[in-house]
Each structure stands twice: as structure tokens, then as C-alpha cells.
Amino acid sequence: MLKLNVKNETSRLKSVVLGTALSNGPTPTANEAYDPKSLEHILAETYPIEKDMVAEMDAFYQVFKKYNVEVYRPELLENYNQIFSRDIGFVIDDVFIKANILPDRERELDAIHYVLEQIEPSKIVRPPHEVHIEGGDVMLWNDYIFIGTYKGSDYKDYITARTNMEGVAYIKSLFPNKIVKEFDLVKSKLEARDNALHLDCCFQPVGKNKGIIYKSGFREEADYVYLVKLFGKENLFHITRDEMYHMNSNVFSIDENVVVSERNFTRLNNWLRENDFIVEEIPYAEIAKQEGLLRCSTLPLIRD
Structure with a gap:
């Protein structure tokens, strides 16, 4: 049996589900795009091809192997995008929470069924239908659970709004001893530089007390100030609008002192090394x- 344990974003990783880019399917049409950045590349005819994405994911896999992390991959669905395993579920403490994702993506959960079978059934929960929540919006920091949401009355009009306030309330009810803090994120259907699709697009802790943050990703300045007070301004690396667009806050920690990052994130990577x-x-x-x-x-299952 898998004994789940995830309490933060940075403790030593032992076991993880890594998505796959194999059999990724044809380039979607503009109407099929889930987010403005994909749409931009579909229209510009620069949408990524499978061969390149498989090579990138293999590089990620090799880093996990280097650190002796147990890696699960989803079962292959023909012509189907299975890269983003963070969206389909997430672990808090020792509980696996299935995400209520966009209906078209339900099959992605079935593809990790063999992993879920190794988890004590009482430790797997599925939120009720009205709860929308995706793993990219859920950020753990020991006693805190940070959750990205969108509080606009036009929530249902945004395919980029993935976690609702019912989702926040649901996590509060599951973990009454945690400090659950929601953050109202900026959303755009058309401009990727102004769309924080998930909380990890504009904030992520690294190490024990540091973080990467994009101030303009928050609709309320008070939410940004909350994090500055909690972490200390000197411990936060502030990214620019362009760096947010290239997803500088979406790195991944294997340990408190080991961060996997994109090789083009020069400014961020230098700051990390300096720290x-x-x-x-x-x-x-x-x-x-x-x-x-x-x-x-990634979908982390066990951290030390």
C-alpha cells in the first residue's frame, strides 16, 4: 500500500505521478483551446509537437531517477493530452482528493487507476458535484493551505476559472485544523499575460521560507500583502509579467534545496543558486x- 504524505511543496520527494506526452493527439483547433496561451500558439502555428514534448518530459523523468524518486506514469490513452497530472488530483497530508475537472478530462483519472488501487480506499475522497477544484490551485505550506480561486460573479463564463469558493469551503471542512487562505486570481480568456490559470502561475514556495511571486496575478492587493507579511519581502523573488507568462513560478521542488527549473529562466535560476x-x-x-x-x-504522493 502507498502511505500518502504531503504537507508542503518542498520536503524530500519519494513518490510522484509524472504525466506523459506520448500519443498526445493532433494539435487542437482554436475552439478546443482551454486557455489563452494554447490558443495563441494554435493561431500562430507554433503549438508544440509530440516529439519535442516527449523529450522534455523524459529530461524531467531523468532528474527524478537521479534523486531516486519512485515515478508512476499514467496508462496511455490514444491521442489524448495527459501531460498535466496536477489537475486531476492532489494529496493533502495522507488524503488523495480527486479533482472535479473539466468533464472532457475525466478519463485522465481512470488512467492512474492502478495507482489509486494502492491507496487505502478511505483515504480517497471525491468532492460533491458543485465543488470545482484543481491541483494547480492548491498549495501546501505545513499548517497552511493556500488556494487560488476566482470570486467574480462571472465565474461560470471563464473556462480559465478552475476553483470556486465551494472548493475552498470543501477543503476547510476536510482539514479543520489547517489555516486555509484563498487568493482571488486575475483571469483572462484572451490574454495569457494577464491570466493566472492557477495559483502556481503566480506564486510558489521554495525551500523552507522562500517563494516566487507575481504581484499582478492577484486581484486584491491584500492577498499579495498577506504573502509578503508571511514570508518576508526579502525572501520572495518577484517575477515580471513576461516571466509569469513563461511560467517562472511553476518550477518543482524535489527537496528543500533542490529545484527543477526551465533552463531559460536565467534570472530566477541565478537567484536560486545565490540562495x-x-x-x-x-x-x-x-x-x-x-x-x-x-x-x-506532477502529482506528488509521498514526501518525507
Whole structure:
């Protein structure tokens, strides 16, 4: 049996589900795009091709092997995008929460059925239908659970709004001893530079007390100030609008001092090294064209 344990974003990783880019299917049409960044690349005819994305994910896989992390991959669905395993579920403490994802993506959960079978059934929960929540919006920091949401009355009009306030209330009810704090994120259907698809598009902790943050990703300045007070301004690396667009906050921690990052994130990677992190740089710029990066491709199951 898998004894789940995830309490934060940075403790030593032992076991993870890594998505796959194999049999990714044809380039979607503009009407099929889930987010403005994919749409932009579909229209520009620069949408990533399978061969390049498979190579990028293999580079990520090799880093996990280097650190002796147990890696599960989803079963293959023909002609289907299975890269972003973070969206389909997430672990808090020792509980696996199935996400209520966009209906078309339900099959992705079936593809990790063999993993779920190794988990004590009482430790797997499925939120009720009205609860929308995706793993990219859920960020753990020990006693805190940070959740990205969208509070606009036009929530249902945004395919880029993935977690609702019912989702926040649901997590509060499951974990009454945690401090659950929601953050109202900026959404756009058309401009990827102004769309925080998930919380990890504009914030992520690294190490024990540091973080990467994009101030303009928050609709309320008070939400940004909350994090600055909690972490300390000197411990936060502020990214620019362009760096947010390229997904600089969507790195992934294997340990408190080991961060996997995209090789083009020069400014961020230098800051990480200056702060005594080991930076494992890999190519991931093609996958980034789908408005997802390293954290989005992973579903951690066990951290020490």
C-alpha cells in the first residue's frame, strides 16, 4: 500500500505521478483551446509537437531517477493530452482528493487507476458535484493551505476559472485544523499575460521560507500583502509579467534545496543558486506553450 504524505511543496520527494506526452493527439483547433496561451500558439502555428514534448518530459523523468524518486506514469490513452497530472488530483497530508475537472478530462483519472488501487480506499475522497477544484490551485505550506480561486460573479463564463469558493469551503471542512487562505486570481480568456490559470502561475514556495511571486496575478492587493507579511519581502523573488507568462513560478521542488527549473529562466535560476539551491535545469519551453510547466506535470504522493 502507498502511505500518502504531503504537507508542503518542498520536503524530500519519494513518490510522484509524472504525466506523459506520448500519443498526445493532433494539435487542437482554436475552439478546443482551454486557455489563452494554447490558443495563441494554435493561431500562430507554433503549438508544440509530440516529439519535442516527449523529450522534455523524459529530461524531467531523468532528474527524478537521479534523486531516486519512485515515478508512476499514467496508462496511455490514444491521442489524448495527459501531460498535466496536477489537475486531476492532489494529496493533502495522507488524503488523495480527486479533482472535479473539466468533464472532457475525466478519463485522465481512470488512467492512474492502478495507482489509486494502492491507496487505502478511505483515504480517497471525491468532492460533491458543485465543488470545482484543481491541483494547480492548491498549495501546501505545513499548517497552511493556500488556494487560488476566482470570486467574480462571472465565474461560470471563464473556462480559465478552475476553483470556486465551494472548493475552498470543501477543503476547510476536510482539514479543520489547517489555516486555509484563498487568493482571488486575475483571469483572462484572451490574454495569457494577464491570466493566472492557477495559483502556481503566480506564486510558489521554495525551500523552507522562500517563494516566487507575481504581484499582478492577484486581484486584491491584500492577498499579495498577506504573502509578503508571511514570508518576508526579502525572501520572495518577484517575477515580471513576461516571466509569469513563461511560467517562472511553476518550477518543482524535489527537496528543500533542490529545484527543477526551465533552463531559460536565467534570472530566477541565478537567484536560486545565490540562495544555495541546487538547480536542475531542463528544457520545458515547448510544454510551457500550453500554459503549464513543471509543477503542473506532477502529482506528488509521498514526501518525507
